[in-house]
Amino acid sequence: MEGCPFCIKAKSFLMEKGIRFSEIKVHPGSKEWAQMQQKTGMRIPPQILDGDEPIGNYSDLVNAYATGKLTEKPGLISTLYDVIIIGGGPAGLSAALYAARKILKTLLISQDIGGQVIYTYDLNNYLGFSQIEAADLIAKFKEHVEKYGLEKQVGKKVTSLDLTGKIKKVTSDDGKTYFSKSLIIATGKRPRPLNVPGERELIGKGVAYCSTCDAPLFGGADVAVIGGGNSALEAVLDLDKVANKIYMVSLTELTGDPITMDKVKKSSKVKIYTQYDVTRIIGSSSVEGVEIKSLNTGEIQKLDVEGVFIEIGLLPNSDLVIDILSTNKFGEILIDNMCKTGIAGVFACGDVTNVPFKQVIIAAGDGAKASLAAYNYLISQR
Amino acid sequence: MAKIKIYTSPKCPHCKMLKEFLSKKKIDYIAYDVATDKEALKEMINISDGVRSVPVISLCDKVIVGFNQGSLEEELTKCLGTGA
Ligand SMILES: Cc1cc2nc3c(=O)[nH]c(=O)nc-3n(C[C@H](O)[C@H](O)[C@H](O)COP(=O)(O)OP(=O)(O)OC[C@H]3O[C@@H](n4cnc5c(N)ncnc54)[C@H](O)[C@@H]3O)c2cc1C
Numbered sequence: 001m002e003g004c005p006f007c008i009k010a011k012s013f014l015m016e017k018g019i020r021f022s023e024i025k026v027h028p029g030s031k032e033w034a035q036m037q038q039k040t041g042m043r044i045p046p047q048i049l050d051g052d053e054p055i056g057n058y059s060d061l062v063n064a065y066a067t068g069k070l071t072e073k074p075g076l077i078s079t080l081y082d083v084i085i086i087g088g089g090p091a092g093l094s095a096a097l098y099a100a101r102k103i104l105k106t107l108l109i110s111q112d113i114g115g116q117v118i119y120t121y122d123l124n125n126y127l128g129f130s131q132i133e134a135a136d137l138i139a140k141f142k143e144h145v146e147k148y149g150l151e152k153q154v155g156k157k158v159t160s161l162d163l164t165g166k167i168k169k170v171t172s173d174d175g176k177t178y179f180s181k182s183l184i185i186a187t188g189k190r191p192r193p194l195n196v197p198g199e200r201e202l203i204g205k206g207v208a209y210c211s212t213c214d215a216p217l218f219g220g221a222d223v224a225v226i227g228g229g230n231s232a233l234e235a236v237l238d239l240d241k242v243a244n245k246i247y248m249v250s251l252t253e254l255t256g257d258p259i260t261m262d263k264v265k266k267s268s269k270v271k272i273y274t275q276y277d278v279t280r281i282i283g284s285s286s287v288e289g290v291e292i293k294s295l296n297t298g299e300i301q302k303l304d305v306e307g308v309f310i311e312i313g314l315l316p317n318s319d320l321v322i323d324i325l326s327t328n329k330f331g332e333i334l335i336d337n338m339c340k341t342g343i344a345g346v347f348a349c350g351d352v353t354n355v356p357f358k359q360v361i362i363a364a365g366d367g368a369k370a371s372l373a374a375y376n377y378l379i380s381q382r
Numbered sequence: 383m384a385k386i387k388i389y390t391s392p393k394c395p396h397c398k399m400l401k402e403f404l405s406k407k408k409i410d411y412i413a414y415d416v417a418t419d420k421e422a423l424k425e426m427i428n429i430s431d432g433v434r435s436v437p438v439i440s441l442c443d444k445v446i447v448g449f450n451q452g453s454l455e456e457e458l459t460k461c462l463g464t465g466a
Contacts, residue, residue: 121393135398155452204435204447213394216417217434286432
């Protein structure tokens with residue numbers, strides 16, 4: 001009806017939730033008004049009906065949605081996927097390939113295609129390729145998956161999940177909600193931040209997490225590498241080729257591959273600070289220095305550097321489900337050998353899980369497994 | 383002359399993906415290797431207000447840091463007109 005705020009609310013609610021509807025306009029005394037009264041016993045619009053079954057007014061509609069009554073009726077939802085895959089790294093792409101080959105109605109949602117593989121120059125341990133550039137491997141993955149006409153939303157971040165009903169709801173940062181009978185979480189990992197003042201503000205302005213990409217931009221400069229493991233050692237070696245002086249700052253003694261460690265220790269450009277913590281990154285429009293503190297003496301000193309490479313490990317992208325699914329102390333989603341999580345129809349795979357050894361080939365294998373397990377689940381639900 | 387300049391480094395996968403994306407769309411661009419071209423590095427830092435991370439893309443009056451296909455597509459359409 002015209003001039004009815006709850007009619008407008010009901011329509012935008014249905015639209016936002018992707019629920020199909022048709023609108024019958026009524027005004028007092030009309031044939032449609034009489035019909036409404038006859039079908040619902042009510043005289044005040046809006047009245048919402050599912051087929052011939054009255055749901056009620058706007059707040060009844062919201063309630064029916066919240067309790068899952070509406071979404072449990074597949075016909076009502078604009079598209080109901082068999083499986084939604086979150087993440088476009090090796091695990092998600094492999095899951096997508098297997099799902100597509102099983103002719104499942106599949107949607108892949110990801111912020112990017114490639115995942116962590118984009119942060120490395122080349123790989124020497126992916127079966128079938130003795131040496132391949134990361135960009136080429138990703139292109140091959142993409143081409144293979146696209147052969148099956150995969151539906152995807154790239155550049156979108158999933159911001160919330162509703163896993164309470166049988167139909168899973170996935171909402172992305174553009175406000176859209178998608179519905180699916182099963183879900184595969186393949187959100188991988190991201191670089192762990194230091195969480196010190198100055199870090200966020202100066203990302204890209206001297207603060208870097210990808211030495212492969214950005215080391216060559218620090219020719220002749222003094223720089224710091226934070227971390228004491230293999231990736232930090234690799235970053236030092238990337239910088240050793242171009243930088244003037246490299247400070248390596250680590251909370252602990254250095255750990256990592258002995259050959260790499262040896263190379264780092266032999267370089268005359270490198271000065272190592274172990275048992276030191278970073279307290280602050282200094283700079284207004286770009287990095288000018290880093291403040292470090294000795295764990296033994298508490299003494300603080302400033303290193304004058306133009307770049308700070310942060311290589312202190314990775315964090316699982318499990319924030320979406322941290323309160324819903326079981327995770328281990330690292331925040332990795334616990335799965336069994338069928339990639340099952342604690343919720344029926346919700347699977348996880350790759351680096352975001354407790355699967356040991358984080359490698360491309362392992363993530364890809366795991367993604368295939370998650371997809372086959374989702375397929376079995378869907379068959380069992382028929 | 384190409385309206386688009388990109389600043390890249392040789393081993394950066396994002397840079398390679400960006401170049402392939404532009405070539406596929408048949409968009410002309412000039413690429414600078416800031417690992418060896420110091421003048422280009424200076425220019426990149428200048429136009430981007432201090433950015434020292436690749437790739438940096440300069441198109442029309444805009445400077446974009448990083449390669450994100452979705453947002454780049456939007457900017458390309460704005461800069462080059464529809465059909466980009
Ligand atoms: C520097 C470096 C070098 C490496 N070198 C090698 C190597 O030589 N060999 C090897 O085998 N492995 C290597 N690895 C490890 C390998 O890259 C990972 O094991 C692999 O990428 C894991 O795949 P994944 O799909 O599980 O996760 P990821 O690759 O992390 O992919 C996760 C995906 O999920 C997306 N995502 C996350 N959260 C959301 C959200 N909320 N909404 C939407 N999308 C989201 C991300 O954008 C990304 O596309 C390296 C890793 C790094 C960092």
